[in-house]
Amino acid sequence: MKIPSLSIRNRLLFSFLALLLLPVITLGVVGPLIFSRSIETQVIDHTLRMIAQVDKNLEYLIVNLEKLSNLLEATPSIHQFFMPSAGALQKKYEQEALAFMDACLKTHREIAGIMLISSDDRIVSNHYTRITRDPLTLEPWYLKAVGSTSGITIISRPIGRNIRSQLGYGSDDVVSIVKPIRDPDHFNRITGAILIDLRLESIQELLADSSLGRDGYLYISDQNGELVFAPVNQTIYRIAPRQIEGSEGRTLRRCNHEVFQILYKQSSYTGWTTAGVFSIQSVLREVSFIRFYALIVGSFTVLLAILLSVFFASSIALPVEKLRSLMRQAETGDFSIRFSENRQDEIGQLGHSFNRMILEISNLIDQVYHEQQRKRETELRVLQEQIKPHFLYNTLDTIQWMAQEHRAQDIVDMVSALTQLFRVGLSKGQEMIPLREELRHVESYLFIQKVRYEDKFDYTISISPGIDQLRVLKVILQPLVENAIYHGIKERRGKGHILVSAEREGPDLFLTVEDDGIGMPADKLAQLQEELKSSHQLHTDSHKDWGEGGHIGFGARNVHERIFLNFGPDYGITYQSTWGVGTRVTIRHPAIEV
Structure with missing residues (x-):
């Protein structure tokens, strides 16, 4: 007796029973894992908040110094100091400037010193002097500041400058803020610079209350990855701040057999990066033993779940997968x-x-x-068939004869071009004509339109040698040239140009109509390309969208569908266009020998 196969419903019931039992068994494993993940997440959130607060305090500190530099610049005596025409009053302005800078130093304890440097290398400062007679205006820090387009320039470690502090501050003890001074009457002319040195101790005070557990710490680096401030720690230089990439994120570094997580964020104002560093092992040490045993139990449970899933799913998934694969093939x-x-x-x-x-x-x-x-x-x-060939030819011949009788050569030329246009268009009912006839047809059309629009455009017809005998569908260039005139050349200012070219590439013939008219916006070009793509589906009502509310027009749509119907989806027309530059339409047509 043949045992009936189990139904899909019964197999799914067995699978669901197994999946329901697994969470009950693994509940004791998931708990410790969630707990350890929660601790790690809390540490990360706390570190990010600390970084944001430090970054905000640093920006506030630098903003205050920038405001102070603006105040110094606006002070009349300092303003006159930077003017080269102060004359006998120069000493008076310098004394008043010194007095004002003394007052600023008393109210801003975070400042190590202030110096004014004029463009002709005169200086005024309370606590700063030159080391040598070399001009300060030729030093890199000065040139960097006056060449910057921003309001101030921040120099984290001003090493090697020709300045000595009478208070004993060295280049490792300060951060320099330099503001270029511009002539109010000639903005591009630099009259000097204001140098304000920020004590590094003030940055250390900002980080004093920032704690990241027992082993964590914060450090600050500049745009070049050089340390601005870091606590004394044996891992700080092994973390290698230069290796941090991007303006914000997180990364992992291994040092002394420990994995350190680094969270960092770059200030858009100062360009400095504030980073928090903490050891993952140290954070999770209290739950490491629970996690160890949980992993053992969890691994065994996962292995069992995998075996059960494979066993139950194989009998269901394989035929379903095969059926799905067949459906995907059908979609293509x-x-x-x-x-x-x-x-x-x-x-x-x-x-x-x-x-x-x-x-x-x-x-x-x-x-x-x-x-x-x-x-x-x-x-x-x-x-x-709407055009009656014999009647049309007889009428045009009569008009041409009458024009010759009246010596109206321009009318003769126009009628001759129109005759050629209709002769090729009708072509005795033939669907395929030589390429030379198609080019004559479009040349006649361009001649007529040029007469109509006078000097609005010029045209050029270029054909590669040896391909004029190839056969093409008739009247496929004229609609595209018509679009180029009415939607491209007509909309532009000045005289335009239309290029019609033909060349062969292997088994294919490429006909191109290119204009330097107004072009198309990117969104309209995308819609047009989508219409070309959707036309291959041959919906019975597709011509409605093309002919009335579409973007291609009936003539271009007719050309595209004729080529598609005759030669398949690999052939048709493609558009390339740039707004304000022009449009290029390419016809891909099989190269058919006579």
Whole structure:
């Protein structure tokens, strides 16, 4: 007796029972893991808050110094000091400036010293003097400040400058803020600079209350990765601040067999990076033993879960996966595939239904394709038959004869071009014509339009040698040239140019219509390309969007669909356009020999 196969429903029931039991067993493992993760998350959040607070305090400190430099610049005596025409009053201005700077130093204890440097190398300072007679205006820090486009320049370690502090401050004890002074009457002319040295101890005071546990600490580095301030710690230089990338984030570094987590953020105002460093092992040491045993139990549980999942899922997932793969193939247009497994369960029934659906879709697509092709061909025939060739030729010949009688050569040329235009367009009912005839047709159209628009544009027709005998679909260039004139050249200012070119690349022929008109915005170009792509689907109402509210126009749509219907989806037209520069339309057409 044949045992019936288990249904999908029963297999899913067994899988659900197994999955429900697993959380109950693993509950004792997940708890410690969540606890340790929670501690790590709290430490990270605390570190980020500390970094944000330190960064805010540093910006506040630098902003105050920038305001002080603005106040110094606005002081009349200091302003006159930077002017070269002070004359006999120069000493008076310098004394008043010294007095004002003394007052600033008494109210700003974070400042180590202030110096005024004029563009002609005169200096005024309470506690700073030159070391040598070399000009300060040629030193790198001065040149960097006066060449900067920002309001102030921050120099974290002003090493090697020609300045001595009478209070004993060295280059490792201060951070310099330099503000260039500009002539109010000539903004691009630099009259000097204001140097304010910030005591590094004031930055240390900002970090005094910042604690990151027993082993954690904060440090500050400048734009070049050089340390501005760091506590005395054996790991600080091994962490290598230069290796930090980006303006904000986190990274891991290994030092002395410990993994350190570094959280950092760069100030958009000062350019400095504030980083917090703490040992992950130190933070999680209290829960490490719980995690160790939890990992052992959890590993065993996960292994059991994997084995059960593989066992239960294999009998369900494999045929479902195969059916899904077949569906993906069908989405790409391959309707020759079939579900071949002989199953009696629900998946087998789905497979049989899938086979019937694929067969029905394939039949419907073939039916729609042939109906659409016949419809397009009928529409084109109707459009072509609306013009009566004999009547049109006789009328144009009569007009040309009358123009010659009246010696109106311009009318003769115009009628001749129009005759050529209609002769190629009708071409005795032939759908394919030589490339030279197609180029004559578009040349006649361009001649007529040039006469109409006078000096609005010029045109050039270029064809590679040896390809004029290739056969192409007729009247595929004229609609594109018409679009170039009405939507490109006509909208631009001044005289434009249209280039029509033809060249062969291997088995394909590329016809190009390029103009230097107004072009198309990026959003309109994207919509146009989407319409070209969607036209391959051959919906019965697709022409409505193209002809009325679309972006391509009936003529260009007609060209694209004719090429597609005759030669397949690899051929048609493509657009390239830049707003304010111009548009390039390329036709890809098979190279058909005579």
